[in-house]
Amino acid sequence: VPVLVLNGPNLNLLGLREPGIYGKETLAAIEELCRETARAHGLTADCRQSNHEGVLIDAVHEARTAHRAIVINPAGYSHTSVALRDALAAVELPVVEVHLSNIHKREPFRHHSYVSAVADTVICGAGSHGYALALAHAATLVRGR
Ligand code: DQA
Numbered sequence: 001v002p003v004l005v006l007n008g009p010n011l012n013l014l015g016l017r018e019p020g021i022y023g024k025e026t027l028a029a030i031e032e033l034c035r036e037t038a039r040a041h042g043l044t045a046d047c048r049q050s051n052h053e054g055v056l057i058d059a060v061h062e063a064r065t066a067h068r069a070i071v072i073n074p075a076g077y078s079h080t081s082v083a084l085r086d087a088l089a090a091v092e093l094p095v096v097e098v099h100l101s102n103i104h105k106r107e108p109f110r111h112h113s114y115v116s117a118v119a120d121t122v123i124c125g126a127g128s129h130g131y132a133l134a135l136a137h138a139a140t141l142v143r144g145r
Pocket of ligand 1 (some may be wrong): 009010011073074075076077078098099100101102103110
């Protein structure tokens with residue numbers, strides 16, 4: 001059962017970028033964790049990352065026919081992108097939103113995510129473990145459909 005794991009802008013710099021907030025793990029390590037967790041739950045994780053809003057939107061559109069659920073960390077676009085939110089609403093797949101940090105503990109501009117209103121589930125503040133939780137839950141959502 002294929003699941004799209006989509007990471008947004010600047011997450012390619014994980015490990016180097018503000019490690020006190022986002023942790024020392026690289027994106028490659030997190031993607032490996034996603035693939036392992038997916039496998040353990042009968043899923044396959046198809047991991048992508050882009051710094052470009054339109055590329056993320058295209059990936060969401062492709063998921064409509066290629067995947068059964070979406071796990072997404074929209075990163076900075078969480079707080080700005082109506083277009084990404086609309087794409088997620090359009091594809092009608094189960095959506096799990098993940099943030100490494102607890103966005104509610106941080107600057108006020110991070111407290112609102114446009115994506116949350118179209119996500120089935122939101123996980124934040126669990127660090128990289130949040131991705132493992134997200135994949136496990138995506139399996140439950142897929143089975144519930
Ligand atoms: C983030 C939180 C966002 O506010 C920020 O812009 C990111 C990462 C997180 O995973 O904690 O880039 O989505």
